[in-house]
Amino acid sequence: MDRGLYLLLLTAWSAMATVPGSAHAQSTGEASALPAQQPQVVEPAVKRRDIEPAAIDTENFEAGAFVGTVSIEDFGSSLLYGARIAYHFSEDIFAEATVGSAKAGKTSYEDLSGAAELLTDSERQFTYYDLALGWNVLPGEVFFGGKRAMPSAVYVTLGAGSTNFAGDDHFTVALGAGLRVLANDWIAVHFDVRNHMFDSDLLGKSKLTQNLQASLGVTAFF
Amino acid sequence: MDLRSGPGRGFPATFSIERSASIELLRQRTDWIKVRTGNGREGWVHRAQLERTLTPSGAAVAIAGPQPEARTEHRWEVSLGTGDFGGANIVAVSGAYAVTPSLQARADVQHLLGNYSNGWLGTAGIAHVFAPDWRVSPFVGVGGGVLTVKPKATLVQAEDRTDTTAYAALGVRGFLTNRFLLQGEYRSYVVFTSRDDNEEIDEWTVAFTYFF
Numbered sequence: 001m002d003r004g005l006y007l008l009l010l011t012a013w014s015a016m017a018t019v020p021g022s023a024h025a026q027s028t029g030e031a032s033a034l035p036a037q038q039p040q041v042v043e044p045a046v047k048r049r050d051i052e053p054a055a056i057d058t059e060n061f062e063a064g065a066f067v068g069t070v071s072i073e074d075f076g077s078s079l080l081y082g083a084r085i086a087y088h089f090s091e092d093i094f095a096e097a098t099v100g101s102a103k104a105g106k107t108s109y110e111d112l113s114g115a116a117e118l119l120t121d122s123e124r125q126f127t128y129y130d131l132a133l134g135w136n137v138l139p140g141e142v143f144f145g146g147k148r149a150m151p152s153a154v155y156v157t158l159g160a161g162s163t164n165f166a167g168d169d170h171f172t173v174a175l176g177a178g179l180r181v182l183a184n185d186w187i188a189v190h191f192d193v194r195n196h197m198f199d200s201d202l203l204g205k206s207k208l209t210q211n212l213q214a215s216l217g218v219t220a221f222f
Numbered sequence: 223m224d225l226r227s228g229p230g231r232g233f234p235a236t237f238s239i240e241r242s243a244s245i246e247l248l249r250q251r252t253d254w255i256k257v258r259t260g261n262g263r264e265g266w267v268h269r270a271q272l273e274r275t276l277t278p279s280g281a282a283v284a285i286a287g288p289q290p291e292a293r294t295e296h297r298w299e300v301s302l303g304t305g306d307f308g309g310a311n312i313v314a315v316s317g318a319y320a321v322t323p324s325l326q327a328r329a330d331v332q333h334l335l336g337n338y339s340n341g342w343l344g345t346a347g348i349a350h351v352f353a354p355d356w357r358v359s360p361f362v363g364v365g366g367g368v369l370t371v372k373p374k375a376t377l378v379q380a381e382d383r384t385d386t387t388a389y390a391a392l393g394v395r396g397f398l399t400n401r402f403l404l405q406g407e408y409r410s411y412v413v414f415t416s417r418d419d420n421e422e423i424d425e426w427t428v429a430f431t432y433f434f
Contacts, residue, residue: 057248091231141228151227151230160304162333169333185249185256206337
């Protein structure tokens with residue numbers, strides 16, 4: 001770019017330098033002989049320019065939010081909300097980071113006994129993150145009405161992360177499956193089902209808890 | 223060149239572009255590029271087909287994507303991993319920068335989730351990959367970091383501890399494709415505790431790595 005500009009400036013300067021000369025020649029009446037005989041002052045620097053093609057917008061990141069319900073084992077079902085960010089490595093494989101939060105309800109025992117509270121208010125907060133790999137196992141199209149065909153994919157995910165519940169972090173394995181439908185080129189709607197599994201010894205003995213989540217979300221590709 | 227209705231190999235080809243027609247590139251998603259023809263048709267073309275076309279000046283079109291050379295020429299690696307740290311489960315995120323194809327600067331953050339305590343471990347170190355151009359190659363590494371351990375709420379003892387630590391590592395890595403690696407690693411940690419004795423901890427991890 002700099003070099004190009006320099007060349008252009010140089011050309012302009014040489015042109016200015018030659019113009020008065022030729023004007024003078026014309027005034028002395030030698031104009032007809034001059035252009036053919038005079039050695040060329042400015043060598044035309046014709047150089048093929050490399051065209052730098054405009055970068056295409058690559059849209060492999062996907063970010064968005066979701067709402068749904070989570071059934072926290074022994075603590076009923078609660079409203080859940082969260083956020084997700086994904087990176088698509090190829091048309092088949094993606095990595096996904098998810099965070100979610102819900103407020104656990106009461107166990108049946110707490111409801112029946114009336115008074116005994118197993119957890120404090122802050123300990124009922126159910127917050128998780130997980131890092132997962134996903135596979136678009138059934139790519140395809142869905143049809144909405146008679147005129148719209150939207151690209152879609154049924155995917156499965158396998159992830160590991162941590163769930164903070166009852167005052168502790170628990171190592172969590174999350175298995176999921178979902179349907180992603182692209183409403184247009186950059187907006188996708190997700191329906192997602194996930195099982196967060198972690199060991200808990202909250203109710204006396206240690207057991208593997210299954211916490212099922214169903215959610216609906218919207219994401220944007222960028 | 224075939225235009226498909228969506229960015230994937232399963233989508234039907236709805237239109238074919240003839241030789242010497244000009245197209246406009248609109249956007250790229252993974253290996254697929256959305257193009258528009260002169261008469262306004264839009265569709266998705268695979269990178270491999272587009273790489274055989276030319277720009278108006280006659281140069282080949284360069285499209286971002288994984289090439290076989292990326293195996294030895296890449297600079298960055300990002301990994302997601304899981305494993306075992308002295309009995310605790312791990313969730314690990316790590317990154318590496320290739321100073322040369324065989325010498326890497328690495329850093330990672332690990333969330334440790336055990337039965338009796340939880341913690342965080344952050345480390346930085348270097349690694350030497352013996353044969354970066356081989357499909358499967360061993361590597362060794364050393365590094366150091368900080369370990370924070372917090373006993374679980376259901377236990378009544380001990381306070382949080384933060385100690386420095388150092389490790390020696392031995393691992394194997396193998397290319398799955400031109401963009402993915404699978405790495406298995408063993409690290410032997412020495413934790414420099416404030417007590418009389420240092421603590422030794424073994425760690426095993428498996429990580430899925432993307433390189434670019």
